[in-house]
Amino acid sequence: LIEGESYTVNVSVTNRSTKAGEPWEATLTLDIDAYITGVGYLISPTRDTYAFDAGETHTFSYTLEIPLGYGGLSGSIDANVLDPNDNVIASASEPINVISVEIVYDATVIIGA
DSSP, X not given: OBTTOEEEEEEEEEOOOEETXXXXXXXEEEEEEEEETTTEEEEEEEEEEEEEOXXXXXXXXXXXXXXXXXXXXXXXXXXXXXXXXXXXXEEEEEXXXXXXXXXXXXXXXXXXX
């Protein structure tokens, strides 16, 4: 990722719940956050609940803004899927490495009397 840029983070969740071995509908919750280590959150901890049909996949989208000055820093995007009792049933983590944008030095000098 490049500092000063904005990105869309898409997280896809597929309901693989079963009942008596048969695919079954379920209401699942996605907990997600994105952070830079030692700095703070880029996506504040967010919780989205969705009623899935059996075998259904739903994609959740979030905006990720990388502020200028974060070049060279790292962190991660973390996602957990919870059942209706708040038990984690699936998780994923993706590292974030922020690429620095070069400073273009420039100046104007005026000497006058």
